[in-house]
Amino acid sequence: MVALNTPLSVRLSEDDSAFLAQIELEGAVTSSDKVRGLIRLARLQRQRPETFSGALTASHEALGPALRAVREAEQLAERRSGVVVGLLTCVEEFLAISLSTPAEMASADEAAMVRHEARLVDCAARMTEQLLRWAVTPSAPAYDSGVVARRLAALNDLMTLITSAATTAAAK
Numbered sequence: 001m002v003a004l005n006t007p008l009s010v011r012l013s014e015d016d017s018a019f020l021a022q023i024e025l026e027g028a029v030t031s032s033d034k035v036r037g038l039i040r041l042a043r044l045q046r047q048r049p050e051t052f053s054g055a056l057t058a059s060h061e062a063l064g065p066a067l068r069a070v071r072e073a074e075q076l077a078e079r080r081s082g083v084v085v086g087l088l089t090c091v092e093e094f095l096a097i098s099l100s101t102p103a104e105m106a107s108a109d110e111a112a113m114v115r116h117e118a119r120l121v122d123c124a125a126r127m128t129e130q131l132l133r134w135a136v137t138p139s140a141p142a143y144d145s146g147v148v149a150r151r152l153a154a155l156n157d158l159m160t161l162i163t164s165a166a167t168t169a170a171a172k
Helices: 014-022 031-046 052-077 082-099 101-105 110-136 147-153 156-171
Strands: none
Touching: 014 031, 052 082, 082 101, 082 110, 101 110, 110 147
């Protein structure tokens, strides 16, 4: 447990006080807990994560409220979207990889740069692969079962060109 030994007294405007009362931070119940939580979040934003684990913690803190709101709304509405949860999970990982960029690039080590680039591409490719899988199923696990197929239908011409270019390159 962290020792809390520095007292702090602040005066807040009514708007700030109302904001503090309604804000939800994991584990924060009292106004003091919430102020400590906000300071922790501000510190995380200013400090660059040194590891992927630290970056994942920061991305989880940033996206946790969104995922929690989705799950709470889904529980109330008794509807689920694997698409929304899946995409938010992918974004959380992509953000963590992105937040770890300064630490990865600090040494300008070519092998680290290559590894970092591969991680970003891998994450983006897995998200794209998941979208394509959802698009070819009769109905995506979404609130609107056709949302993915409609969006990817617009990209069909591009995918056809990619396939054609790959076939042409392989024939050479």
